[in-house]
Amino acid sequence: MTEVASATSEAPGGVDTTGCVDWGTVAKSNDSILDYFKTNMGHRTTDFYSALRADCERIEESMKTSEHEVLRKEEDAYLEQRNNAEEAHLKQLHQEEINYYKARFQSFLASRDARKKAKKLQRQTIRDMKRRDILIAEQESASKEEERIKSTQTEKRVAFDRLIAFLNNKHDKQRRQLLAAQERKIQYERVLDEMMHSHEKVEVRRSMEKKSLARINHQIAANKRVADQLQEVQQLELQQLKEKFDLDFETLETVQNMKITHAKLVAEATSSNLSEINQEKEKIISLKEKLKLERLELEHAGSMQTLLHRHIAELRQLREAQNMSSIGLAKKGDNSFLGSNLSLVHSVASKNDSNLDLSPPPKGDTASERGEPVRLSKTSFRREKSTTSRSGKDRVNSIQSQERDSVTSEEEDRRIQLKVDGSTLERLRVKHSNALSILYDAQKAEIEEVQVNMDKRKRELEASHAIEMRELVESHNSEIETLYSNQEKEIQMEASVHEAEARMLVERKVLYSVVDSxxxxxxxxxxxxxxxxxxxxxxxxxxxxxxxxxxxxxxxxxxxxxxxxxxxxxxxxxxxxxxxxxxxxxxxxxxxxxxxxxxxxxxxxxxxxxxxxxxxxxxxxxxxxxxxxxxxxxxxxxxxxxxxxxxxxxxxxxxxxxxxxxxxMPPSISKTLSSGKPPTPEQFSSATILFSSIVGFSEMYISTTPTEIVELLNLVYSTLDEVISMHNVYKVDSVQGCYIVASGLDSQNSGDHAAEIASLALSFLSVVNQLSIPTRNDMRLKIQLGIHTGPVMAGVVGTARPRYRLFGQTLQTASRLMDSGLPMRVQVSEDTYKQLSQSGGFKLAKRGETVVRGEDATTTYWLVGKENSSEPLPEETTSLLSE
Incomplete structure (x- = not known):
């Protein structure tokens, strides 16, 4: 075909070198081209068949070569299969040996780990037993301490009860002696009166008997009040003694509880320190155990490495024997087969070498540690082949030497760490000792501080008791003086009444005589x-x-x-x-x-x-x-x-x-008495009490003559009586500088008694602020007031000269509100504040938490005004509106 193409390209007159025909030239010379074509086609046909024959021969040679290659490959496949089977068998034996040693080592580690766990559990059990023994000892100590505290408290209470019983007996004797003395005095008075007036006429004797009876009744009332005062003093003495005992008992209980708490804190700190030390010891034991375990694993890894190199040598001998066997078979065949067989052997060897890994396992990642089969890399096998001058034993020794160096370095690091942990343990013990010393010092300081505070409270309580007792005695003396003064006035008034009755009887007798005559x-x-x-x-x-x-x-x-x-x-x-x-x-x-x-x-x-x-x-x-x-x-x-x-x-x-x-008397009581019926005591669930006192009356009483005091009290009480007449209230009593008013004792104002008292208090402030004392123009009179709302018991006391009296805690609270108030201001309790809030129309300001004598701190309020009221109030009260 190439020859035809070449001949065509060389043909003259119409064909160019590229094989393209110029048909215009061909058309001019058709005859010459036909001849040339016939001649040329004959040569080309001959050349074509010659080339086709050569191609057939080449195809036949290739087929023969392919058949030989197929036979060679079948032989290689057989050899490779046989070699692989031998190698797989040898590897299986190696793997079983490796698994055996690894299983034995794992069993050794498991048994060793079980022993270590048992020892650790034993140590933990011993420590738990120690902690339990310590806890039991602490509980027994706490129980004994608690029993001792209870015994001490019981003894103190028994001693206090004996003291209370002794004082009660003493107080009973004092009251009985007082009553006996009072009865003797009354009997003496009666006998003397009878002796004095026995020679008088009947009418005079009867009048004198009434006067004597009135005087004796007053004396009985005064004696009753003296007995009541003695009982109040005795009750205050018992109350103060109980408060003092309660404070001592509280001090003892607080100190003992604090000691128990401190002991618990020390026990907790000691337990925590012991636990921390045990953790540190366990850490050291764990570190030692880790060192031993790593040493054993490294020894096991070395033995496994030696075993691995032995396995590699056995595989190498097997492959060399397989290669020699393959070469012998190749020499028996032709040259082409031998070459192809050698290449096959090399490929098989390369393929087998790729499955070998002779490099040492990395530290901490050995096959034995991972539980995997040992594999030989191609790289390690080639490195082993490239260093055939060195024996396998030298290679193993070198690797083991490197591993021993690494192990030695790591062991040294572990030992250093172990020493560091030992010093840390010692420092930890010192730290715990210092912490316990600091805790003991802090607890001692805390107990001393509590003792100092309790001693201070005890001194304050004793001072408060002395002041309270002195105030009570002074108030009793003042009350008795006022009572005697009022009784003298009443005796004179009753004498005038008796004289009038005597005159009336005489006149009636005269009238009867006249009527009869x-x-x-x-x-x-x-x-x-x-x-x-x-x-x-x-x-x-x-x-x-x-x-x-x-x-x-x-x-x-x-x-x-x-x-x-x-x-x-x-x-x-x-x-x-x-x-x-x-x-x-x-x-x-x-x-x-x-x-x-x-x-x-x-x-x-x-x-x-x-x-x-x-x-x-x-x-x-x-x-x-x-x-x-x-x-x-x-x-x-x-x-x-x-x-x-x-x-x-x-x-x-x-x-x-x-x-x-x-x-x-109140109107209802006076009507009852006038009708001859005995009045019965009444319980009022809600009434409002006002206490007012003249500020500085005690000093005024000392620095002023009795005449001026009487004139002052007459002026003040007359003014306040006029104010009272305009309100629906009842004047309870007026003792020295104290003026007591109540509301809510009548059904007509049972709902608005708080508003009545509040209006009255503002009126008191207004009139007292405008009141001037004729004998003391330079003196401004001031009063302070207290109001409280609550239950009240009321009743008539006495028969010859009955008095209407109020009883209950409400009066004491109102009196203490007055005492804790300020001049020209009205202090009201929270109960009164609620009543006034419901009534409406009053202005109040919150004072806050106020300590009222004899009671806990309570919220009180200032009464500062009333809506739509034109009464001028003092500046002390109006200034509260701007605060």
Whole structure:
């Protein structure tokens, strides 16, 4: 084909060198081209068949070569399969040997680890037993300490109970002795009074007996108050003793609890220190164990490395034997087969070498440690082949030497670390000892501080007790002085009342004598016509004795025609009030005991006082005294006027007694007493109490004359009494500079008693702020007030001279609010604040937590004003609005 192409390209006249025909030239010479083509085609055909024959021969040679190659590859495959089987068998043996040694080493490590764990568990058990023994010892010590504390507390309580019992017995004896002395004094007074007035007249003796009885009653009331004061002092003494014991007991309990807490803290610190030291010891033991374990693993790794190199040598011998066997087979064949076989051997060897790894395993990553089969890398095998001048034993020794150097370096590091841990353990022990010393010092300082604080509290409590006892005694003395002063005034008032009663009795006796001595008959009947009085003139006039007619109807003294209508006349008058006879004299007829009639003049009057309703008839006999009718009528009228005057004086005396009673009793109580009924004590669930006192009254009492003090108190109390009259409140008492008022004791203001007292307190501030003392123009009078709302018990104390008294904690709280207040300000409790908030209209300012004597700290408020009030208040109160 190439020859044809070449001939074509060399043809003249129409064919160029690139094989492209110029058809224009060919068309000009068709004949010459045809001849040339025929000649040329014959040569080309011959050349074509010659080349085709050569190609067939080359194909035949290639087929023979391929058949030989196939046979060679089959032989190589057989040899490779046989070699691989031998090598796999040898590797299996090596792997079984490696697994055996590795399993034995793992078993050794497992048994060793089990022993170490058992030892560690044993150490832990021993430590737990030690901790348990320490804990048991601490618990026993704490239990004994607790028993000792309880025993000490019990002994103290028993001693305190004995002291209380002794004091109670002593106080009972004191009260009994006081009561006996008071009774003896009263008996002496009675005997002396009887002896002094035994020679007097009956009327004088009776009056003196009443005065003596009144004085004795006052003395009994004063004695009762003295006994009450003694009991209050005794109760305060017991209360102070109990507070002192409570403080001592609290001190003992606090110190003992603190010691127990400190002991627990020390035990916890010791346990924590011991645990920390044990952890450090375990750390050192673990480090030692790790050193031993690494040494064993490195020894095991060295032995496994030696075994590995032995296995590598055995594999190398096997492969050399396999290679020699392959070469012998190749020599028996032709040259081409030998070359191809040698290349096959080299490829097989290269392939086998790629599965070998003779490099030493990295530290900490050995096959034995990972539990994997040992593999030989191609790189290590080639390095081993490249260093055939060195024996396998030298290579192993070199590797083992490097590993021993590495192990030695690591062991040295571990030993250094072990020494460091040992010094750390010693430092830790020193640190724990120092920490315990610091803890002991801090606990000792804490206990000393508690002791100092408790001693300080004890001194403060003793000082407070002394002040409280002194204030109580001073208040008792002042109260007794005031009581004696008031009793003296009351005795004088009662003496005047007794004198008035004596005069009234004398006048009544005179009246009875006059009635009996008049010549006119005087007959008194009640509203149903029953005769209650029948004088001597009536007896002479009608012929009846008084005993015969008293208690019978007046109709027996009247004619029949009048008697049948008399009851009708009385009932009509009682129903209509229209007088026909009463107040008018008229002539009538009377019937004597013998039945005879006689002319009389009847004058009837009516008395209606204090539930007494009587009709008095003055009857005059007109038989012999007709000529004297006018004169007798005039005399009768005069006598009637005298009787009315006496009755009026009696009524006035009674009114004065009622007014005097109303001044010291509430209206409901005074009415009850006037009716003759004994008043019963009452419990008021809610009432408001006001305590007010003159600021600096004690100093004023010392620096001022008694006359000035009386004038000052009279001025202040009169002013406050005027203010009280404008409010629905009740004045409880006024003792020296203290003025006590209550509200809520009457059903009319049971709901707004707090508002009444609050308005009264503002009025007190206003009038006192404007009050001037005539004898002391340079002095400004100030008061301080306290208000509290709560339950109150009220009742009448005494019989001869009864007093209306209030009792309960509410009075003490109000008094203490007054004591803890400030001048010209009103301090109210939280209960009163709530009542005033519900009522509305009052302005209050919160004072905050205030310590009231005898009570815990409580929230109190200032009363600073009232809405829509025009009363001027002092600056001390109004300044609270701007705060």
């Amino acid at each position: 008049v010549i006119s008959g005087i007959i008194t009947i009640d509203p149903i016509g029953t005769i209650t009085r029948f004088n001597r003139a009536a007896e002479q006039m009608f012929g009846y004795q008084a005993s015969e007619v008293i208690g019978k109807n007046i109709k027996m003294l009247q004619p029949h025609e009048i008697a049948v209508q008399h009851d009708f006349f009385l009932s009509r008058y009682l129903e209509t009030g229209v007088r026909r006879i009463i107040g008018h004299g008229r002539k009538a007829e009377g019937v004597k005991k013998n039945g005879s009639r006689f002319p009389v003049h009847i004058s009837v009057s009516e008395v209606l006082e204090e539930g007494i309703h009587l009709f008095t008839g003055i009857v005059r006999d007109l038989t012999d005294m007709v000529e004297y009718e006018n004169k007798q009528a005039h005399i009768a009228l005069q006598k009637q006027e005298q009787i009315k005057l006496l009755l009026w004086e009696l009524d006035e005396t009674k009114k004065r007694s009622d007014v005097l009673l109303a001044e010291v």
